[in-house]
Amino acid sequence: MKFEIFKQDDWNEMKEYISTIRKPMDMSPRQLEKKLRHLETLSAQLPSAPAKLFTMNERKRNYLRAMPDEFKKHFKLANLSVEEESLATMRNFFEDIYNMEQTKKRREERKNNRNGNGNGNSNGNRNGNGNRNNNNRNRNNNNNNNRNGRNGNGRGRNVGTER
16 A cells, blocks of 8 residues: 555655754754654654664764754854764754743743833733732732721621630
8 A cells, every 4th residue: 555655766865855854943953852762653654664764873974964053153162963863962052942942932931011012002901011010009908008097898807816
């Protein structure tokens, strides 16, 4: 059945395709490695395909080639090489960079959410202070109620406290 659907050299096209894949920004290096292995496994099932499409060094080169330019720059600056590093070492190296970038991105998002979006209006608050002013107002009201002997339960003292 496979021979009727696929051409004899389709595995070669898949091999070329795998060699040109780029990692999406939101995909972790670990996920990318799994996707590449999955594609390689599927490609090996095509008619006339060799048992192994890539040598280990070719697989590592494909993995490096798929990384964003900034990741490749870090790899080179760390004086690492495809020939000397294992795929697991490369994955861990790129995972560290990816995790640092994700942490930095989350911090920036939190900072932007906390400080407003720059146009003077943050989620409906006119001053960009989030709910801080409302929280302060509620805290002040509670303090005034407690000073006046009220705690919101209609009695002049706290429930369950002895005098």
